[in-house]
Amino acid sequence: MTMTSAALLTRAKDGAVEDDPAAKPKRRRFSAEYKLAILDEYERLTDAGAKGALLRREGLYSSHIVEWRRARDAGALKELAPKSRPAKRSAEQVALDRARKKIERLEDDLAKHRLALEIQGKASELLERLLAESDEEKRQQP
DSSP states (O other), rough: OOOOHHHHHHHHHTOSSSSGGSOOOOOOOOOOHHHHHHHHHHOOSSSTTTHHHHHHHHHHHHHHHHHHHHHHHOOOOOHHSSOOOOOOHHHHHHHHHHHHHHHHHHHHHHHHHHHHHHHHHHHHHHHHHHHHHHHHHHHHHH
């Protein structure tokens, strides 16, 4: 049975159609214990197709096994734990960092402007000397 868009909208408004859960996927996180348990189970399997069945059952990829095995073999158990993100900065910290960057940029601009003024001053001084020398040469010529 085909539904018209009006019928679908009515169902959605009545609550019969829920939000699409696939609209905003969430990244899965695996604990170190889970990773070690899966590695242990994976390595104990010997039957043909059993390893692939385990991966399908758990929704994993062979790259997970490779990565987790490398971390375990390197003795990096801490790497097997879920990676934590840095703590969220407060609004004041964000504003302070932004102000620091602005001050740094303005100080760089000021240094450039000072250098440009110094160069202009030297160029002006050089032109004055050349003009003075030119005037002296004109006076010395009869």
